[in-house]
Amino acid sequence: MTRASQTLSGFFLLLAVASAGLAARHSRATRAPAPKAAPAEPQITFDRDIAPIVFRNCAPCHHPGEAGPFPLLTYTDVKTHGKQIAFVTRKRIMPPWLPEPGELKFRDELRLEDAEIALIESWVDQGEIEGNAAELPPRPAFTAGWQLGKPDVILRAEKPYLLPASGSDSYWNFVFRTPVHRSRWLKAIEIRPGDKRLVHHANVLVDREESGRRLEKEPGAGFGGMELIIESEAFDPDSHFLFWKPGSPPYVEPDGMALRLDKNTDLVLNTHLQPSGKPELIQPALGLYFTDKPATMHPILLQLDKDRMLDIPPGAKNFLVSDDFTLPVDSSVLAIYPHAHYLGKDLLALATLPDGTKKTLIHIGSWDLNWQAVYRYAEPVDLPAGTTISMRFTYDNSADNARNPNQPPKRVAAGNRAVDEMAHLWLQVLPRESSDAGVDPRVAIQEALALHHIQNDADDFEAHYNLAALLQMRGDLPGALLQFTEAVRIRPDDSTANNALGGVLFASGQLDGAVAHLNAALKGRPDYFDAHYNLGNALASEGDFQGALLHFRAAVRLNPQDANAEANLGSALAETGNLKEARLHFERALEIDPKNELARENLEQLNRESQSQPK
Amino acid sequence: MDRRRHSFGVIRLLFLLVVVAWLAPPASTSPRAQNTASDLAGNPVDPLRSAGGKIVVLVFVRTDCPVSNRYAPTIQKLSLEHAGKALFWLVYPGKSESAEAIRKHQREYGYKIPALRDPRHVLVKEGQVEITPEVAVFDTGRRLVYHGRIDNLYEDIGRARSAATTHELEDAIAAALSGKSLTVDAAHGVGCYISDLE
Numbered sequence: 001m002t003r004a005s006q007t008l009s010g011f012f013l014l015l016a017v018a019s020a021g022l023a024a025r026h027s028r029a030t031r032a033p034a035p036k037a038a039p040a041e042p043q044i045t046f047d048r049d050i051a052p053i054v055f056r057n058c059a060p061c062h063h064p065g066e067a068g069p070f071p072l073l074t075y076t077d078v079k080t081h082g083k084q085i086a087f088v089t090r091k092r093i094m095p096p097w098l099p100e101p102g103e104l105k106f107r108d109e110l111r112l113e114d115a116e117i118a119l120i121e122s123w124v125d126q127g128e129i130e131g132n133a134a135e136l137p138p139r140p141a142f143t144a145g146w147q148l149g150k151p152d153v154i155l156r157a158e159k160p161y162l163l164p165a166s167g168s169d170s171y172w173n174f175v176f177r178t179p180v181h182r183s184r185w186l187k188a189i190e191i192r193p194g195d196k197r198l199v200h201h202a203n204v205l206v207d208r209e210e211s212g213r214r215l216e217k218e219p220g221a222g223f224g225g226m227e228l229i230i231e232s233e234a235f236d237p238d239s240h241f242l243f244w245k246p247g248s249p250p251y252v253e254p255d256g257m258a259l260r261l262d263k264n265t266d267l268v269l270n271t272h273l274q275p276s277g278k279p280e281l282i283q284p285a286l287g288l289y290f291t292d293k294p295a296t297m298h299p300i301l302l303q304l305d306k307d308r309m310l311d312i313p314p315g316a317k318n319f320l321v322s323d324d325f326t327l328p329v330d331s332s333v334l335a336i337y338p339h340a341h342y343l344g345k346d347l348l349a350l351a352t353l354p355d356g357t358k359k360t361l362i363h364i365g366s367w368d369l370n371w372q373a374v375y376r377y378a379e380p381v382d383l384p385a386g387t388t389i390s391m392r393f394t395y396d397n398s399a400d401n402a403r404n405p406n407q408p409p410k411r412v413a414a415g416n417r418a419v420d421e422m423a424h425l426w427l428q429v430l431p432r433e434s435s436d437a438g439v440d441p442r443v444a445i446q447e448a449l450a451l452h453h454i455q456n457d458a459d460d461f462e463a464h465y466n467l468a469a470l471l472q473m474r475g476d477l478p479g480a481l482l483q484f485t486e487a488v489r490i491r492p493d494d495s496t497a498n499n500a501l502g503g504v505l506f507a508s509g510q511l512d513g514a515v516a517h518l519n520a521a522l523k524g525r526p527d528y529f530d531a532h533y534n535l536g537n538a539l540a541s542e543g544d545f546q547g548a549l550l551h552f553r554a555a556v557r558l559n560p561q562d563a564n565a566e567a568n569l570g571s572a573l574a575e576t577g578n579l580k581e582a583r584l585h586f587e588r589a590l591e592i593d594p595k596n597e598l599a600r601e602n603l604e605q606l607n608r609e610s611q612s613q614p615k
Numbered sequence: 616m617d618r619r620r621h622s623f624g625v626i627r628l629l630f631l632l633v634v635v636a637w638l639a640p641p642a643s644t645s646p647r648a649q650n651t652a653s654d655l656a657g658n659p660v661d662p663l664r665s666a667g668g669k670i671v672v673l674v675f676v677r678t679d680c681p682v683s684n685r686y687a688p689t690i691q692k693l694s695l696e697h698a699g700k701a702l703f704w705l706v707y708p709g710k711s712e713s714a715e716a717i718r719k720h721q722r723e724y725g726y727k728i729p730a731l732r733d734p735r736h737v738l739v740k741e742g743q744v745e746i747t748p749e750v751a752v753f754d755t756g757r758r759l760v761y762h763g764r765i766d767n768l769y770e771d772i773g774r775a776r777s778a779a780t781t782h783e784l785e786d787a788i789a790a791a792l793s794g795k796s797l798t799v800d801a802a803h804g805v806g807c808y809i810s811d812l813e
Binding site: 087368403 | 679680684685687688689709711723724767771772773774775776777778780807808
């Protein structure tokens with residue numbers, strides 16, 4: 001850093017000015033120039049000393065079109081707000097940066113050095129002198145519009161959200177239908193959240209199961225809610241953080257870490273909005289940037305939590321929630337995202353290596369939901385297998401916590417609403433190649449994680465479901481059956497879990513059970529393609545081809561592009577003697593997928609039979 | 616922050632100045648007019664003089680202060696609730712905020728309250744305010760009975776409650792209307808400094 005000497009002198013200045021500052025304040029009342037009590041003390045000027053700090057740390061948000069409420073680009077701008085700037089920097093309200101400084105560095109850190117803060121304060125006390133224009137660095141240039149250049153695809157929210165003029169914070173979700181017709185790789189999604197002055201943070205969730213759409217009152221309308229449950233995983237199966245906060249440049253994934261975007265995938269933008277005093281329309285847009293380079297590295301998102309421990313009595317000032325998870329394989333931590341709501345106070349994440357050394361992964365001494373963020377490490381943090389990651393979050397449910405949504409305080413438990421609490425720590429982790437050839441290290445981590453969550457809470461639906469899916473993937477049907485059964489025990493009406501259990505029962509030859517659970521899946525979601533398809537198969541296996549026909553027809557109606565559903569519908573038709581229509585569906589299946597073997601074989605058989613049996 | 620650096624002597628001096636202005640013929644061409652606030656057309660206005668027996672509430676705001684902007688619905692609502700008895704004025708102390716910018720601001724935020732420019736900080740001093748949004752409440756005898764925050768919605772910049780739990784401005788209006796000599800304890804406002812260096 002070339003600034004070292006300058007900031008050092010600034011630091012000593014603070015000590016010298018402490019008493020001079022008082023004098024200056026008195027003198028200002030009479031509008032006399034600041035007394036030159038210490039003639040050796042160099043004059044601090046905007047052009048030489050303050051502009052570099054402001055241009056680098058403040059201007060990225062404080063310029064027109066960005067989140068800052070006023071520009072900080074000129075001497076006049078800064079002078080107008082000088083006292084304010086000294087105040088908010090001294091209290092470290094600005095620039096907004098929650099983590100305490102530590103051994104590990106983050107990308108795009110927005111933290112002023114103590115000496116820089118002292119310099120600003122002294123400059124204000126000295127009367128905000130402009131200085132010599134020759135020493136003024138060039139005004140920073142900013143790109144208007146898309147920061148990463150013209151996106152390959154721009155998606156705009158179909159309907160804007162009307163943010164009321166007053167009231168408490170709003171949480172609104174926008175569902176974007178993506179227009180890709182085949183799987184594509186994304187290197188970046190640039191989030192333009194609408195009016196940046198109103199959006200505190202936003203993150204994109206990849207929704208492959210239309211979970212978001214089902215919550216919209218009408219298509220494109222969006223829906224309210226602070227925390228989302230998106231099927232498949234709470235974040236994304238490809239495990240990327242897609243996050244926007246004011247002042248953070250959009251993130252481009254490194255080569256080999258692209259994000260897969262499939263056909264029929266929705267992107268759900270979760271936004272946290274704060275009223276401005278007048279009604280505002282919020283209409284975000286997403287810019288998609290494609291790449292030809294597919295993902296070769298596959299990070300996963302680890303979630304530590306102890307929601308069950310979140311039962312905070314009113315008045316508690318230091319309620320501790322902790323969780324510890326031991327990594328089963330060597331891994332690199334790429335990013336970290338601690339999350340609590342309005343009672344969160346001190347958020348700490350530690351790594352204890354097998355040799356006993358401890359690393360602070362992140363420490364936020366004064367949690368503020370408004371400035372929550374995903375923090376990406378400047379360099380990946382390598383942790384060997386056997387490292388224990390510890391979450392230590394404390395909560396303040398007293399009346400002294402101004403943000404406490406309950407006044408007077410009430411007992412608060414875990415939940416998705418703003419008045420509930422959360423204790424989540426997410427880490428984006430890249431597992432390193434396992435020496436155990438053939439075992440995907442991601443599976444090892446996911447399995448360890450699911451078991452960990454079940455240990456924490458035997459009624460953790462997602463953990464049982466995820467563990468079952470992993471076991472099924474590994475071919476352990478009895479194990480999968482057990483875990484899916486647990487998931488359905490916890491949520492008997494959950495369509496996804498019933499469908500999965502039905503599928504495993506079917507695969508294990510337990511047809512009656514399969515039919516019962518697949519029917520249960522359809523009860524909750526009559527338009528559930530997978531359940532219709534599976535139930536068709538189960539009924540066909542029982543010899544009930546009429547029943548199977550109904551469900552294959554429904555499947556084809558719901559997804560006209562699925563070759564297997566067409567082929568199976570053809571088979572059921574053939575079994576019920578409707579050879580003419582069966583042929584049409586086999587042909588349709590081959591039209592969709594010329595390589596569909598079932599359709600080809602059945603069609604060949606139909607042809608053979610029609611030749612051998614004269615009409 | 617040293618809010619008490621205005622001694623009583625200063626306050627009395629200010630009152631004297633006001634009395635002098637009172638006695639002088641109101642002529643906008645007079646050099647003394649420079650020492651008053653003005654309406655958006657540039658005419659000098661002394662909001663305490665034209666109160667017609669009502670109490671006066673001066674609300675200090677900036678067009679670009681997000682905290683005072685967030686209070687717009689509250690300010691507008693309170694002014695309507697007390698319309699018969701309290702005269703509300705929005706005071707813009709920012710030297711660089713033009714009448715045109717203020718008009719636009721009023722439209723955008725739905726303000727129906729008359730606005731004053733106070734670039735010389737005459738009313739700022741009279742109301743003993745330092746921050747936007749702070750308010751100064753004067754009883755019918757032109758006595759300053761309260762100056763400070765509107766309520767405690769904000770504990771600090773960026774640290775807001777989901778709703779205010781104390782309502783200092785409403786208490787001060789009630790006290791002023793009751794005619795009691797009671798004064799409400801001044802509480803600091805949270806928001807943007809009114810700069811004297813601007």
